[in-house]
Amino acid sequence: MRAILTPKRFLLLAGAACVSLSAAASAEQPEQTPWLNRKLGAEARADALVRAMTMDEKMQIVRTWFPPKAQGMPGAPDDLIPSAGEMLGVPRLGIPTLRESDASLGVANQIEQRKGDTATALPASLATAASFDPEIAYQGGAMIGAEARAKRFNVLLAGGVNLTRDPWGGRDFEYLGEDPLLTGVMGGAHIRGVQSNHIVSTIKHFAFNAQETGRMIVDARLDWAALHESDLLAFKLGIEGGHPGSVMCSYNLVNGDWACQNKTLLTDILRGQWGYKGWVMSDWGAVHSTAKAANAGLDQDSGAELDREDFFRERLKAAVASGEVPKTRFDDMVRNVLTGVIETGLYDDPVPATNQPIDTDAHARVAQKAAEEGIVLLRNAGGMLPLAATAKRILIIGGHADVGVLSGGGSSQVRSTGGVPVEIPLKSGPAASFARTTWHNSSPMRAVQALNPGAHVSYVDGTDTAAAAAAAKAADLVLVFATQWRTEAEDVTTLALPDKQDAMIAAVAAANPHTVVIVESGGPVLMPWLDKVPAVLAAWYPGQRGGEAIANILFGRVNPSGRLPITFPASDRQAPRPQPVGLDAIANDDAASNAGSAGGEAKGFTADYPEGADVGYRWYAKRAQRPLFPFGFGLSYTHFRYANLKVSGGAALTVSFDVTNAGPRSGADVPQLYVTPPTGGAVARLSGFQRIELQPGETRHVTLNAERRTLAAWDEASKGWHLAAGSYRAAIGHDALDLALTGSATLADQRFEP
Numbered sequence: 001m002r003a004i005l006t007p008k009r010f011l012l013l014a015g016a017a018c019v020s021l022s023a024a025a026s027a028e029q030p031e032q033t034p035w036l037n038r039k040l041g042a043e044a045r046a047d048a049l050v051r052a053m054t055m056d057e058k059m060q061i062v063r064t065w066f067p068p069k070a071q072g073m074p075g076a077p078d079d080l081i082p083s084a085g086e087m088l089g090v091p092r093l094g095i096p097t098l099r100e101s102d103a104s105l106g107v108a109n110q111i112e113q114r115k116g117d118t119a120t121a122l123p124a125s126l127a128t129a130a131s132f133d134p135e136i137a138y139q140g141g142a143m144i145g146a147e148a149r150a151k152r153f154n155v156l157l158a159g160g161v162n163l164t165r166d167p168w169g170g171r172d173f174e175y176l177g178e179d180p181l182l183t184g185v186m187g188g189a190h191i192r193g194v195q196s197n198h199i200v201s202t203i204k205h206f207a208f209n210a211q212e213t214g215r216m217i218v219d220a221r222l223d224w225a226a227l228h229e230s231d232l233l234a235f236k237l238g239i240e241g242g243h244p245g246s247v248m249c250s251y252n253l254v255n256g257d258w259a260c261q262n263k264t265l266l267t268d269i270l271r272g273q274w275g276y277k278g279w280v281m282s283d284w285g286a287v288h289s290t291a292k293a294a295n296a297g298l299d300q301d302s303g304a305e306l307d308r309e310d311f312f313r314e315r316l317k318a319a320v321a322s323g324e325v326p327k328t329r330f331d332d333m334v335r336n337v338l339t340g341v342i343e344t345g346l347y348d349d350p351v352p353a354t355n356q357p358i359d360t361d362a363h364a365r366v367a368q369k370a371a372e373e374g375i376v377l378l379r380n381a382g383g384m385l386p387l388a389a390t391a392k393r394i395l396i397i398g399g400h401a402d403v404g405v406l407s408g409g410g411s412s413q414v415r416s417t418g419g420v421p422v423e424i425p426l427k428s429g430p431a432a433s434f435a436r437t438t439w440h441n442s443s444p445m446r447a448v449q450a451l452n453p454g455a456h457v458s459y460v461d462g463t464d465t466a467a468a469a470a471a472a473k474a475a476d477l478v479l480v481f482a483t484q485w486r487t488e489a490e491d492v493t494t495l496a497l498p499d500k501q502d503a504m505i506a507a508v509a510a511a512n513p514h515t516v517v518i519v520e521s522g523g524p525v526l527m528p529w530l531d532k533v534p535a536v537l538a539a540w541y542p543g544q545r546g547g548e549a550i551a552n553i554l555f556g557r558v559n560p561s562g563r564l565p566i567t568f569p570a571s572d573r574q575a576p577r578p579q580p581v582g583l584d585a586i587a588n589d590d591a592a593s594n595a596g597s598a599g600g601e602a603k604g605f606t607a608d609y610p611e612g613a614d615v616g617y618r619w620y621a622k623r624a625q626r627p628l629f630p631f632g633f634g635l636s637y638t639h640f641r642y643a644n645l646k647v648s649g650g651a652a653l654t655v656s657f658d659v660t661n662a663g664p665r666s667g668a669d670v671p672q673l674y675v676t677p678p679t680g681g682a683v684a685r686l687s688g689f690q691r692i693e694l695q696p697g698e699t700r701h702v703t704l705n706a707e708r709r710t711l712a713a714w715d716e717a718s719k720g721w722h723l724a725a726g727s728y729r730a731a732i733g734h735d736a737l738d739l740a741l742t743g744s745a746t747l748a749d750q751r752f753e754p
């Protein structure tokens with residue numbers, strides 16, 4: 001049979017820089033070039049490539065380079081792009097150079113390693129999660145993937161699904177909250193969106209990278225059953241939903257061994273129990289051995305320049321030669337990478353050879369919609385919001401809201417379209433080498449003015465409490481922008497707003513009762529002034545259209561519909577750990593705290609997780625602690641009623657009920673299904689949810705099927721799930737605490753595979 005030259009294949013052959021003439025000729029003879037045969041599965045095609053490769057070519061696949069280091073190496077293209085890493089391709093076999101970019105919130109360009117290269121910045125992943133809308137997650141991923149492709153990146157270091165076990169996590173803003181079901185579903189949708197562009201997305205950081213403090217030396221400890229029911233479940237659901245080409249193993253140790261050489265994680269669970277076929281890449285500087293890591297299941301060493309030694313080059317070659325790493329295992333490593341590349345469509349549809357135009361307006365709309373769906377209305381006493389556009393003197397205080405909105409820091413940092421109006425370099429700390437505190441050019445003040453053309457809108461920076469209060473007295477309406485910055489590589493050590501903002505907000509609210517607080521943060525913050533302020537929005541880091549999104553919510557152009565994906569505790573002490581573990585260990589130890597060096601040299605420490613699988617709201621429920629705002633909470637300018645619950649059991653638990661928009665405006669609601677298993681001490685957990693839009697007075701009948709893994713317990717002996725027979729309590733809630741309808745159903749005993 002003759003191979004057909006599709007237009008894309010022709011492009012490839014005609015010089016999209018990937019296939020040489022010899023491969024082009026052999027495309028006519030598929031029996032000799034089975035890797036070109038699209039009728040074969042990705043694994044079989046990858047296997048055929050492996051058989052055709054030389055040892056040196058294979059060595060290229062198992063290690064990526066920091067681009068400048070790759071200059072002039074065999075297989076290196078002339079146009080290396082400064083970014084996170086490059087795997088040098090094998091042109092004669094059509095294996096593309098892999099160009100990797102961070103991309104949690106957009107195509108990253110942290111410290112402007114590519115001068116002038118801007119991209120669309122989505123809001124924080126917590127905002128995306130707050131939408132409870134997989135479609136928003138998909139659209140965000142699809143947008144980022146399209147920009148990446150247009151910029152010639154083909155592997156995105158996106159898909160962060162670590163659970164936010166701690167409210168102070170430095171990277172909480174890059175993750176999707178504290179619940180495995182929500183995180184897994186949203187993460188999977190995001191990855192699917194990225195990969196709809198025929199490029200690879202990772203899912204990261206596998207696994208249990210639960211804190212940033214000492215992230216390279218912390219040994220995170222929890223029994224495997226509890227891990228399966230929590231952090232690992234989020235990964236499993238994300239992999240099922242998104243089919244990522246790659247999994248990134250994390251910096252930390254898990255139960256005594258580094259994640260990137262942890263055989264239980266990488267081989268027994270990921271490959272064995274879950275049947276994952278793509279490749280495991282390391283986090284940057286997370287490799288600590290050669291044979292041990294390779295034999296445990298690590299396929300590719302990323303950011304190897306940051307490793308203590310160059311583990312996956314000459315040393316790996318020698319280990320393969322001596323048999324310390326079996327040849328079959330080495331071939332598996334190469335095949336896994338190529339399987340991910342083929343499976344995602346990248347091999348057959350390589351990225352263009354030159355940069356392509358980007359529809360920045362359309363992409364900005366994606367960012368704005370994500371922000372609008374993700375902003376959470378936390379308080380609205382006396383129906384203060386939405387604001388009528390009647391105020392003559394509007395005062396805006398703090399947060400650089402005159403020029404922009406805050407962004408989180410670290411590898412996810414996007415230099416957004418429109419520029420960076422404020423940029424503050426870090427003087428010290430683990431993030432100093434690669435993070436800066438920046439604002440996106442989306443001024444809330446401009447957006448408020450645009451919606452209130454007749455008003456006088458002014459700004460004070462809020463650093464002088466007395467001046468802010470005096471200005472507030474003279475205004476008709478005060479909008480305070482409170483900020484709390486977070487970054488990768490560091491946790492915040494308190495949930496209190498920094499820089500005396502609490503005192504300023506209290507003084508301003510005392511001076512003017514028409515005060516609204518908009519919090520821009522990467523996670524929960526404390527609100528000692530809450531009772532004194534009639535209206536509060538959680539805007540997260542709202543991305544490059546955050547100013548417009550906030551203004552649209554404040555003035556009722558958009559009805560808020562976000563729901564908290566993470567509990568806001570009433571005090572630091574309510575959380576399972578009131579502070580990051582190991583702050584003392586890193587205090588005087590550069591090797592321990594530095595994100596850019598292999599922490600293996602430093603003395604490690606252990607973090608225990610007494611909450612086990614009961615992460616977030618389930619911990620607070622177990623302790624009977626009333627948080628400031630519960631998981632799933634969020635107000636609207638309308639209100640929703642639930643009725644007519646029916647719960648059915650047997651083999652599966654299904655609920656159906658009616659949702660009515662009982663208020664005066666159209667809006668979106670997120671009814672949430674919480675189920676409590678019959679087992680002793682179990683607390684309710686999210687087993688289903690759906691975001692629905694309803695017109696005033698409209699009623700919709702909703703059916704939700706409980707995800708059965710959220711009802712079951714992991715049985716480590718049989719390496720599978722066990723759902724115990726009994727009566728399961730099912731509740732439909734507005735949030736984790738406000739359970740409007742309850743019922744129950746009996747389920748049959750069942751065991752099932754992961």
Ligand code: BGC
Pocket residue numbers: 084102157204283284411595
């Ligand atoms: C981060 C990863 C990131 C990588 C490459 C690491 O420090 O943990 O999330 O993808 O750097 O920038």
